[in-house]
Amino acid sequence: MPRINSPAELEELRKDILSKRDPNRPCITLCSGTACHASGSEEVAASIEEEIKKQGLSAEVDFRKTGCHGFCEKGPIIVIHPEKICYLQIEPKDVPEIISQTIKEKKVIERLLYTDPTTNKKVVHEFEIPFYKNQERLVFGSNGKIDPKSIDDYLALGGYSALAKALSQMSPEQVLEEVKKSNLRGRGGGGFPVGRKWEECRNAPGEIKYVIVNADEGDPGAYMDRSLLEGNPHSVLEGLIIGAYAIGSHEGYIYVRQEYPLAVENVDIAIKQAEEYGLLGKNIFGSGFDFTVKVHRGAGAFVSGESSALMTALEGRVGEPRPKYIHTVIKGVWDKPSNLNNVETWATVPLIINKGADWFRGIGTEGSKGTKIFSLVGKVNNTGLVEVPMGMTLREIIFNIGGGIRDGKKFKAVQTGGPSGGVIPEKYIDLPIDFDELAKAGSMMGSGGMIVMDEDTCMVDTARYFLNFLAHESCGKCVPCREGIKQMLNILTDITEGRGEKKDIELLEEVAAMVKDFSLCALGTTAPNPVLSTLKYFQDEYVAHIEQKRCPAYVCKALVSYYIDPEKCQACMICLRQCPVGAISGGKNQIHIIDQAKCTKCNTCFEVCPPRFSAVRRLSGEPVPPPVKDRVLARRKG
Amino acid sequence: MSEITLQIDGREVKAEEGMTILEAAQSAGISIPTLCHHEKLEPYGACRICTVEIEAHGRTNLVAACLYPVEQNLVVRTRSEKVDKTRKVLLELMLAHAPDAAALQDLAQEYGADKARFGKESSFCILCGLCVRYCAEVKKKNAIGFVDRGTRREVIFIPEITSKECWDCKECFPLCPTEALQATFLLTKALMSPSPPSAPESEE
Ligand SMILES: Cc1cc2nc3c(=O)[nH]c(=O)nc-3n(C[C@H](O)[C@H](O)[C@H](O)COP(=O)(O)O)c2cc1C
Ligand code: SF4
Ligand code: SF4
Ligand code: SF4
Ligand code: SF4
Ligand code: FES
Ligand code: FES
Numbered sequence: 001m002p003r004i005n006s007p008a009e010l011e012e013l014r015k016d017i018l019s020k021r022d023p024n025r026p027c028i029t030l031c032s033g034t035a036c037h038a039s040g041s042e043e044v045a046a047s048i049e050e051e052i053k054k055q056g057l058s059a060e061v062d063f064r065k066t067g068c069h070g071f072c073e074k075g076p077i078i079v080i081h082p083e084k085i086c087y088l089q090i091e092p093k094d095v096p097e098i099i100s101q102t103i104k105e106k107k108v109i110e111r112l113l114y115t116d117p118t119t120n121k122k123v124v125h126e127f128e129i130p131f132y133k134n135q136e137r138l139v140f141g142s143n144g145k146i147d148p149k150s151i152d153d154y155l156a157l158g159g160y161s162a163l164a165k166a167l168s169q170m171s172p173e174q175v176l177e178e179v180k181k182s183n184l185r186g187r188g189g190g191g192f193p194v195g196r197k198w199e200e201c202r203n204a205p206g207e208i209k210y211v212i213v214n215a216d217e218g219d220p221g222a223y224m225d226r227s228l229l230e231g232n233p234h235s236v237l238e239g240l241i242i243g244a245y246a247i248g249s250h251e252g253y254i255y256v257r258q259e260y261p262l263a264v265e266n267v268d269i270a271i272k273q274a275e276e277y278g279l280l281g282k283n284i285f286g287s288g289f290d291f292t293v294k295v296h297r298g299a300g301a302f303v304s305g306e307s308s309a310l311m312t313a314l315e316g317r318v319g320e321p322r323p324k325y326i327h328t329v330i331k332g333v334w335d336k337p338s339n340l341n342n343v344e345t346w347a348t349v350p351l352i353i354n355k356g357a358d359w360f361r362g363i364g365t366e367g368s369k370g371t372k373i374f375s376l377v378g379k380v381n382n383t384g385l386v387e388v389p390m391g392m393t394l395r396e397i398i399f400n401i402g403g404g405i406r407d408g409k410k411f412k413a414v415q416t417g418g419p420s421g422g423v424i425p426e427k428y429i430d431l432p433i434d435f436d437e438l439a440k441a442g443s444m445m446g447s448g449g450m451i452v453m454d455e456d457t458c459m460v461d462t463a464r465y466f467l468n469f470l471a472h473e474s475c476g477k478c479v480p481c482r483e484g485i486k487q488m489l490n491i492l493t494d495i496t497e498g499r500g501e502k503k504d505i506e507l508l509e510e511v512a513a514m515v516k517d518f519s520l521c522a523l524g525t526t527a528p529n530p531v532l533s534t535l536k537y538f539q540d541e542y543v544a545h546i547e548q549k550r551c552p553a554y555v556c557k558a559l560v561s562y563y564i565d566p567e568k569c570q571a572c573m574i575c576l577r578q579c580p581v582g583a584i585s586g587g588k589n590q591i592h593i594i595d596q597a598k599c600t601k602c603n604t605c606f607e608v609c610p611p612r613f614s615a616v617r618r619l620s621g622e623p624v625p626p627p628v629k630d631r632v633l634a635r636r637k638g
Numbered sequence: 639m640s641e642i643t644l645q646i647d648g649r650e651v652k653a654e655e656g657m658t659i660l661e662a663a664q665s666a667g668i669s670i671p672t673l674c675h676h677e678k679l680e681p682y683g684a685c686r687i688c689t690v691e692i693e694a695h696g697r698t699n700l701v702a703a704c705l706y707p708v709e710q711n712l713v714v715r716t717r718s719e720k721v722d723k724t725r726k727v728l729l730e731l732m733l734a735h736a737p738d739a740a741a742l743q744d745l746a747q748e749y750g751a752d753k754a755r756f757g758k759e760s761s762f763c764i765l766c767g768l769c770v771r772y773c774a775e776v777k778k779k780n781a782i783g784f785v786d787r788g789t790r791r792e793v794i795f796i797p798e799i800t801s802k803e804c805w806d807c808k809e810c811f812p813l814c815p816t817e818a819l820q821a822t823f824l825l826t827k828a829l830m831s832p833s834p835p836s837a838p839e840s841e842e
Contacts, residue, residue, distance in 0.1 A: 301787070323683045323705045476784075476791030478684045479764060483731035486789040487756055507755075514727040517700050517720070518686040 003278035005286050007164035010155075017156045026061050026103055027081040029144060030090075033068030033230055034223075034262055036075035040091065041065075044076050047092040051099045061103055064153070067143045067231015067266075068223075070385035071131055074114070079126050079144060086126035087112035117381055117403060131382045134400040136363070138371050139347050140224070140387045143231035148266045151273035154234040160279055162350035166242045167287040170353075175246040176202065179349065181357035183369045188214050188305070188342030189418075189446050190522070191368070191435035194349075197339060201329040202247045204337035209249040211240055212314070212333070212340040215256040215263065216298060216305030218473070219418035219447040224373040224385050225343035229256065229263040232347070233270035237293070239349035241280065244291050247339055252293035255310055257300030267295055302419065302473035306521050307340050309475070320475050321521035344373055344448075364390035368434035372445070378414075378452035379406045391432040394424065398452055409454040413537070415462065417446030419469045420526035422533030423453070423462065442533040444526065458555035459538035460545050464492035466530035474523060481524030484515035488531055496556040500546035508535065550621025557601040561619045564605075566591045566628040568615035575605035575616060591631045596624055644712040659703040659714055660688060670716050671725070671745055673732075673815055674766040675704045679775050685732075685766050687725060687745070691715040700724075722749060730755045732764045736816035763793055763818035769810040779803045782810070793818070795826040 004010050028048060032041050045065055052061055069077050074088040080102055087098065087109065094112060101107045113122040114129045123129050126144075146153035154160070166175050180195025201209060213236060217225040229236060240252050256264050271293060274280040282290045296314055298304050304319045311333045313319030332338025348370060352360045364370050368390040374397065377383045381403030388397060394414055398404070405411050413423045416433075422443030424431065431437055435445050453462070467489040476482045488511050491504050512528035519525045535542060544550045551559040564575070564584075569591045576584040576592055583599040586592030592615075594605070609616040642653050646668050653662035658681065663670050673685035681704050688703040693713040703716070715721070729751035733742055737753040739762070746753060765784070770793060773782050781799040784791055795804065804823070811819055 303787075323681075323702060325701065325706050471789045472787075474788040476765065476787045476789065478686055479732060480686050480728060482765070482789055482791065483734070487731060490757070510727050514724045517724055518689050518728060520683055520686070520702070
């Protein structure tokens, strides 16, 4: 590969790449992200390659394996360009038809298209699918267009032009000013103003400074950082180099969790390619600016993503948070000024440099500019990664993009911000989502996790679930976090298992306040959020559990009983056959009865009893009526 | 080193740059409770009992006095309604581990902490890390260390090193604010001796 020595040479190379590409030539793109890989995209890729050859189309069709498109539950995903025909859940057996019909004959294959669950209509083009249509994919959008292992694909889309602009037309101070003016805030959790952090690091005394990418992504429900690194690693690198230039750093680290092998592979390749083109290394674009970057593979624990823990780990020590009364921008890795930003934050930087701070400020809300990628999961029809402008309402995200609640159930709450985030109840469905609004509502942006909950969710159990995660993921160093989480978890477990006492709510509040105020790092100071937010919005559920031993959502098994209504049972024996523990007695013409001592509360009978009978009932907070004596079914006419 | 003036509990206190709030307070005879602090060891910040209220740059904050560096015009309150209330709960959590520990009794009384508020925890250890850090930083032997994380974290003696180093040292023992170190050591000793005496299976 030739070295690129100037912005002009970059432009030439780009034109050269484009001249060899015909935009009207059919191109099959196949998602090869981690999720689609798991659902078989490797096999699909093999058959596409084979079939193109077999049908003699090698010279007429391009094939490209891309990164994650965000709609992973529908993977493997194929998009055929230039029309952008989108096929979902592709199997190898579908491939010959796709090549012969769609590529050769230009015919759309109905059965592979997306079906809108509300209208039952088929949707042909990717951009018309509601999941995509209502997004604004500024940062994430290129994922579906490029092969992450090809720097030329990135260059063809204008890649590294922001770096060229920064290095050739702007001073480091000007870059810094532009980012400050953009009001970009960190996407990794805290929402700290990026420009201010860069400035502090730039002004910190010392020759050696580090810039670091945080790709630990410890929140188990979020994977936007993985998808960006896997699918568009050069965008992160480009942002990092620009940041390094502004800060005056010549060494960078990318901290990736071990569990992300494809991200590590693609980043390694990207670094090598950038080095070969001279976009990393000495005298980048002939500007005199030098920068190198190394990948550090970290053991993925939730707390390793915390900035001081991450920096300790980079030094080769146990990744444990340490007090940060002296900021890491002044004394970070090896006590040198160190600037850490999240993957998505870095990937946003080239856009700001290319299009300007004013353009960026035109998107989003007063306090939060630009877009944010959310990981939309839970009880919504469409799950996946969604990128939307800050300020979009929960309703728009959940209903327009997410397609509403599954199985026609009722929306109850959404949990945002990862394990130490909070829940937001239905009455805030029109809340515009940004850093400040989420914090005001008692939750946070955090990693961008968004878990949608329906009416069948118990809020006390939800709090217990997250506290249990945090009990394992706290590093255990400081007393408030370690012991406080443990006690809150004990209390929540007691409440969900019917041992709750009246004093528990006050006790929870007291412990939560202590953990929030006294903990050493932000894992501890945010850990009470799941408890405090559910107490704030769903205190009635706590009271029901404690005072009536009743779980309103019928989730807490210790508080729920299953009962067959003798008036309704038709003795069809369906439940009897399916009960996994043989707790149901009955027979032909004999009213069925559940042996309460044997029942494990698995919910099966409730689900299988035919809706026209609806004989199985869930009881909570009330005694189970005694079994009927006369079990012979008096045949009701019907 | 330049001199810094700050205010602690309404009193003007002089300190040197680089000092912590705790050091400045101690030099002025103002006491702040500590449980994981030791002059010979690097500050650690784990017990949080030394948390105080500060006012700096127009904001009120809660910080660990054993770590926070003094600043010119810093205003420190070592006691306040909030600090006292929070220390009380914090002590109650530690008392669940070590209800009879001498180091906790006076504090419990001062802050009105109820030693039976939370159910008794199986281990006596409050993970203050004094033993671990003393052995690592002063003796440089690393005979004792932390294992696991979160609520499962505990302190263990490394048998191979313990058998060589600990018998004649035992310098960390008096540092332990609870009975935990003694108990863990006896347990390790019992497990290491060829025919274990009728020691309990575990400390729990
Ligand atoms: C327990 C904990 C876990 C964190 N995990 C991550 C993470 O996985 N990725 C990340 O970017 N930031 C994480 N953060 C936030 C980082 O500490 C830091 O604020 C962030 O990387 C700074 O980048 P930003 O300003 O671009 O957001 C975590 C914070 C805490 C307290
Ligand atoms: S707050 Fe929790 S995670 Fe952070 S240092 Fe303390 S124990 Fe570790
Ligand atoms: S809930 Fe499950 S275990 Fe209980 S009776 Fe119904 S099917 Fe059997
Ligand atoms: S499925 Fe319903 S109707 Fe049938 S036996 Fe069970 S309870 Fe009765
Ligand atoms: S054994 Fe004692 S000194 Fe060691 S960490 Fe536990 S409480 Fe502290
Ligand atoms: S991995 Fe294929 S859409 Fe996400
Ligand atoms: S003495 Fe300051 S945290 Fe323990």
